Amino acid sequence: MKNALRALVLALGLGCASIAAAALDAALVAKLAFGDNDEKIAAIRAFVTQGEPAAAPLLDALANGQLQTAGERVLIVREEAAIDAVSGETVTPLPEAREDVIANNRVRGELANAVAALRLLAPDRALRFQAVKELETGASAAMLPLVRRALEKETDAEIRATLALVAATIEVKSGDKTARLAAIRALASSDSPNTRSLLGSILLKQRDGRFVEPDADVRRAAEDSLIAVQRHLAWGERAGLLFAGVSLGSILLLAALGLAITYGLMGVINMAHGELIMIGAYATYVVQNLVRAYLPGAFDAYLLAAIPAAFIVSGLVGMALERSVIRHLYGRPLETLLATWGISLMLIQTVRTIFGAQNVQVENPAWMSGGIELMANVVLPWNRIMIIGFAALVVIGVALLLARTRLGLFVRGVTQNRAMASCVGVPTARVDTWAFGLGSGLAGLAGCALSQIGNVGPDLGQAYIVDSFMVVVFGGVGQLAGTLVAALGLGVINKLLEAWSGAVIAKIAVLVFIVLFIQKRPQGLFALKGRAVEA
Amino acid sequence: MGPLAQTITRLYGIRGWIGIAIAALVLFVLVPVLNLAVPQNHPLHVSTFLVTLSGKIMCYAIVALAMDLIWGFAGILSLGHGLFFALGGYAMGMYLMRQIGRQGQYQSELPDFMVFLDWKELPWHWWMSDQFWWAALLVVAVPGLLAFGFGYLAFRSRIKGVYFSIITQALTFAAMLLFFRNETGFGGNNGFTDFKRLLGFDVTAPQTRVVLFAVTGATLLGVLLLGRWLVSSKFGRVLAAIRDAETRVMFCGYNTLHYKLFIWTLSAILCGIAGALYVPQVGIINPSEMSPANSIEIAIWVAVGGRGTLVGAIAGAGIVNAAKSVFTVAFPEYWLFFLGLLFIGVTLFLPGGVVGLLRARRRSRPVALTEAAP
Numbered sequence A: 001m002k003n004a005l006r007a008l009v010l011a012l013g014l015g016c017a018s019i020a021a022a023a024l025d026a027a028l029v030a031k032l033a034f035g036d037n038d039e040k041i042a043a044i045r046a047f048v049t050q051g052e053p054a055a056a057p058l059l060d061a062l063a064n065g066q067l068q069t070a071g072e073r074v075l076i077v078r079e080e081a082a083i084d085a086v087s088g089e090t091v092t093p094l095p096e097a098r099e100d101v102i103a104n105n106r107v108r109g110e111l112a113n114a115v116a117a118l119r120l121l122a123p124d125r126a127l128r129f130q131a132v133k134e135l136e137t138g139a140s141a142a143m144l145p146l147v148r149r150a151l152e153k154e155t156d157a158e159i160r161a162t163l164a165l166v167a168a169t170i171e172v173k174s175g176d177k178t179a180r181l182a183a184i185r186a187l188a189s190s191d192s193p194n195t196r197s198l199l200g201s202i203l204l205k206q207r208d209g210r211f212v213e214p215d216a217d218v219r220r221a222a223e224d225s226l227i228a229v230q231r232h233l234a235w236g237e238r239a240g241l242l243f244a245g246v247s248l249g250s251i252l253l254l255a256a257l258g259l260a261i262t263y264g265l266m267g268v269i270n271m272a273h274g275e276l277i278m279i280g281a282y283a284t285y286v287v288q289n290l291v292r293a294y295l296p297g298a299f300d301a302y303l304l305a306a307i308p309a310a311f312i313v314s315g316l317v318g319m320a321l322e323r324s325v326i327r328h329l330y331g332r333p334l335e336t337l338l339a340t341w342g343i344s345l346m347l348i349q350t351v352r353t354i355f356g357a358q359n360v361q362v363e364n365p366a367w368m369s370g371g372i373e374l375m376a377n378v379v380l381p382w383n384r385i386m387i388i389g390f391a392a393l394v395v396i397g398v399a400l401l402l403a404r405t406r407l408g409l410f411v412r413g414v415t416q417n418r419a420m421a422s423c424v425g426v427p428t429a430r431v432d433t434w435a436f437g438l439g440s441g442l443a444g445l446a447g448c449a450l451s452q453i454g455n456v457g458p459d460l461g462q463a464y465i466v467d468s469f470m471v472v473v474f475g476g477v478g479q480l481a482g483t484l485v486a487a488l489g490l491g492v493i494n495k496l497l498e499a500w501s502g503a504v505i506a507k508i509a510v511l512v513f514i515v516l517f518i519q520k521r522p523q524g525l526f527a528l529k530g531r532a533v534e535a
Numbered sequence B: 001m002g003p004l005a006q007t008i009t010r011l012y013g014i015r016g017w018i019g020i021a022i023a024a025l026v027l028f029v030l031v032p033v034l035n036l037a038v039p040q041n042h043p044l045h046v047s048t049f050l051v052t053l054s055g056k057i058m059c060y061a062i063v064a065l066a067m068d069l070i071w072g073f074a075g076i077l078s079l080g081h082g083l084f085f086a087l088g089g090y091a092m093g094m095y096l097m098r099q100i101g102r103q104g105q106y107q108s109e110l111p112d113f114m115v116f117l118d119w120k121e122l123p124w125h126w127w128m129s130d131q132f133w134w135a136a137l138l139v140v141a142v143p144g145l146l147a148f149g150f151g152y153l154a155f156r157s158r159i160k161g162v163y164f165s166i167i168t169q170a171l172t173f174a175a176m177l178l179f180f181r182n183e184t185g186f187g188g189n190n191g192f193t194d195f196k197r198l199l200g201f202d203v204t205a206p207q208t209r210v211v212l213f214a215v216t217g218a219t220l221l222g223v224l225l226l227g228r229w230l231v232s233s234k235f236g237r238v239l240a241a242i243r244d245a246e247t248r249v250m251f252c253g254y255n256t257l258h259y260k261l262f263i264w265t266l267s268a269i270l271c272g273i274a275g276a277l278y279v280p281q282v283g284i285i286n287p288s289e290m291s292p293a294n295s296i297e298i299a300i301w302v303a304v305g306g307r308g309t310l311v312g313a314i315a316g317a318g319i320v321n322a323a324k325s326v327f328t329v330a331f332p333e334y335w336l337f338f339l340g341l342l343f344i345g346v347t348l349f350l351p352g353g354v355v356g357l358l359r360a361r362r363r364s365r366p367v368a369l370t371e372a373a374p
Helices: A002-014 A024-034 A037-050 A053-061 A105-119 A125-138 A139-155 A157-172 A175-187 A193-203 A218-264 A273-294 A297-324 A332-353 A382-406 A406-416 A418-423 A428-451 A462-475 A480-501 A501-521 B002-010 B012-038 B048-071 B081-099 B114-118 B132-156 B161-180 B206-231 B233-249 B258-284 B292-305 B310-330 B332-349 B353-363
Strands: A067-070 A073-078 A081-084 A371-375 A378-381
Touching: A024 A053, A024 A067, A024 A157, A024 A428, A024 B292, A037 A125, A053 A105, A053 A462, A053 B292, A067 A332, A073 A125, A073 B012, A125 A139, A125 A157, A139 A193, A139 A480, A139 B114, A157 A175, A157 A418, A175 A218, A175 B132, A193 A218, A218 A273, A218 A371, A218 A378, A218 A382, A218 A406, A218 A428, A218 B233, A218 B310, A273 A297, A273 A428, A273 A462, A297 A332, A297 A428, A297 B002, A297 B206, A297 B332, A332 B161, A332 B292, A332 B332, A371 A382, A378 A382, A382 A406, A382 A428, A382 A480, A406 A418, A418 B012, A428 A480, A462 A480, A462 A501, A462 B161, A462 B206, A480 A501, A480 B002, A501 B132, A501 B161, B002 B206, B012 B048, B012 B114, B012 B206, B048 B081, B048 B161, B048 B206, B048 B258, B081 B161, B081 B258, B081 B292, B132 B332, B161 B292, B206 B233, B206 B310, B292 B310, B292 B353, B310 B332, B310 B353
Parallel strands: none
Antiparallel strands: A067 A073, A073 A081, A371 A378
C-alpha cells in the first residue's frame, strides 16, 4: 500500500511532466534487457505491479523493436536519437556497438497488456480509453493494484465504468470469497460478450457432473449476474439488428426510389434500372481515380464530386435510352420489359469491355471508415450511417421536387391524366424524358452509395433489380411514401428473419411473402385512390 | 368426313402435313442413320456432338412452344418458365443420380455430394427416386402442381400484365436461391452431373444419344400438334379473346380463371417435360437454370420467331440458340451485345417476328399485328 501511495504521488506529480524523464529501477531494466525470456516476463510483471507510468515507453520500445543495448547501457533508439532507458537522458553521440533486445511471442503477449495497463495512468484521455478497451479482454491478476489505482484517480465516467469492470473481472478469479461475490455483482452491469463467457465459465460442470466452482453462493451470484448481462447483450443485439435492418432498408430505398419514379409514376418497366445503378457506381470509381491522380490532397472529399457525377452520368444514359428506345414502346409494357432487358445486357457488356470483367476498387474516404461503438457488441459503421443519412436526404429531395417544383407538377399531371395535361399545354414528351432522366439519376446516386459498402462490378445491378421491383410493387405503385415504408419494412423484416433462420431462407421467405401479399392486395401497401386505379 | 379427318384438316393444310412428315423423316430416320450407320470420316456423317446439340435445341423449342401458348395466345408473359424447366430437369436428375449407383467417386449408394456433406441417408424428398416411373411422375407433377397453385392464387386476384411477369420472376429467383443451398439436398451450386446410365443404358453412348434425340423430336412434334389442336379449337379462340379483351370475355359469361389456369399449368408441365429430356442429353443440371436471365431469354426466342405462331416459336428457339452456339465459340465477348440488340430490335422493328416477316413478304403487304399483347 505504501508502495502504491508512493507511485500515486509520483504519478500525480509527474502527470504533466515528460514521462520519459522519470528514473526507472535500474535492476529491473537490466533484467528486461539482458535476462532470458522468463526473467523478461518477470521484469514486465514487476513494472506492472509497481505501476510506474514511465515504464510504458520502455515496454513500448521493446514491443516495437526499438530497445537496444550498448555495453551495460540500455537505450531506446528512435531513428537516430537514443535515450537512456534508466535515467531518461538523451545519449549523444549514438554508441557504435549496439545489439537489439529480442522479444519472443510469449514476451510480446505479456508486453501488449502491460503497456495497456501502464497507460491507464496516462494523461491523455484517448490513450487511457484505448488502454482500458484492450484490458477488457486481457487483464491478469498482476494488474489489479494498478487498475485499482487508476480507478481512484480516473475522472472520466466512461473509462471509470469500464475500469471497474476490468477490476471485477480480475477479482472474480481471486481467492477471497467476499471480494469475488462483490466482483460478480459488479459484473452484472457489463454489456460485453467476454463477461458472459467469464460468468458462464463459473457455472460450467465438470465431466463427472460436479461444478467447476465448488462454492454455491458464488455460483448463485454468477447466475444472477449472467442473466443481467445476457439481458444487456440481448438489447445490444436487438439494437444492432434494427440498425442492420434500417441500413439494408436505406439501400433498398435508394435502389428502388428511381424505379418508383420510372415505374411507379410513369409506368415504364425499366429492367435496365440495375445497370443504371451500376453505371453510377462506375462513375464514382472514375471520379475517385481522377481525384487520386490530379488532386491527391483532396482525396477524402472525392465523394462530393462523385455524387453529382453519378447522378448526371446515369441520368444522361437514362434520357438517351428514353429518347432512343423506350419512347417508341409507351403503352406496351411487356415489350418495354424485353427491350430494356436487352439494353441492360448491352450496358453490362459495354462496362465489361471498358473496365474489364473484374470488380474494381472503390475506397472509402477516411472519414467514412470506423464506426461508433454503441455497446461492446454493437458497432455502427460510419459508412452505413452515412448511407442512411444520404437516403433520407435523397427522399426528402425527391419529395420536394415532386411536390414543389414545376417539373414535379408536370410529372404528377402527366401521371394522373396524360391527355388532359397535354391539352392544357404540358409538353408531355419532354416531361417524360426529364422524369426518366430523374429516375435514372436517382439510380446513379444509389450506385454511388453502394460503391461505398460493396463490390463494384459489371453484375452489380443484377443483384438489385428483383429487390427494387419488389419494393415498388409491395409499397404500391405511384406512391413515394409506399416505397419508403416498403423499403424500410422489408429491410428490417429481412434482417430479423436472417438472425433467426439464416440469410438465404430469410430472402426466400421475404420473396414468398411479397408474392403472397400481392395476391391478397394487388395494389400494394399504399394504393392510389380514385380513377387513376383503373387507368 | 369423319371427325378424325376433320381434326386433321383443321390442324394443318396439306403443305403443313407434308412439312411435318418431312420433319419426322429427318428426325427418326435420316439423322439416326447418318449418325450411326455412316462411318465417321464420311462427309455425310452427322457427329454425335451435332445430334446432342440439336436435341438440346429441340428441348428449348418445346419450352418456346410452351411459352408461346401462354404469351402469344393468352397474353400472359411469364418470366419464370426457367423454373418449371429446371424442376423437370431436377426430377429427372434425381433418378439419373440414383442410376450412378456405386460408381460415383466415393463408391457409395448415396450421390457423391451427399457423401461430401457427410449425410448418412437420403432426405425424404428423394423417396422412390430410383424408380423411373416415379421420376416421370415428378417431372409432370411438380411443375404442374406448383404452376397450378401459383396460377390459381395469381389469376384469382386478377394479377395480370407486368405485375404477373414480375412476380413470376421473383418466384424463380427465390427458387434459385433455395436450390443454391447445400441443405436443400439438390447438390447446391454444382447441381447434378456425371450421369452414367438411363434405364440401364449408358447415357454417353451414341445409340442412347440418338434415341434421346428421336424421343425429343417426337415430343416436339407431339407438342406442336397438341398446341395447334388447342389453339384452333374453341378453347383457343376464347384464349385469344382473353388476351385481347379480358373484361369483355368476362362480361360474356366466361370464367377466365379456368381458361388461364389450364393453359398456364399445361405450359408449365410442357416445360417440365422439356427439362427432363434436356438433362440426360446435356449431362448437367444446376440452379443457374433458374436464374431470371434464363427465363427472360425464353421470351426472346418466342419474340424472334413470332408470337402467336407455333412454328415461329420453334424457329425462334432454333435461330437464337444456333446463333448462341456459334457466337459464344467464335466471339464470346460480343454475344451479349448481339442478344441485347436482338431484344431491342425485335421489339422495336419486328413485332411479328421472323414468321411475321415471311408472311408479310408472301402477301407483299404489311401484316396486321393481331396479337399485340396488352
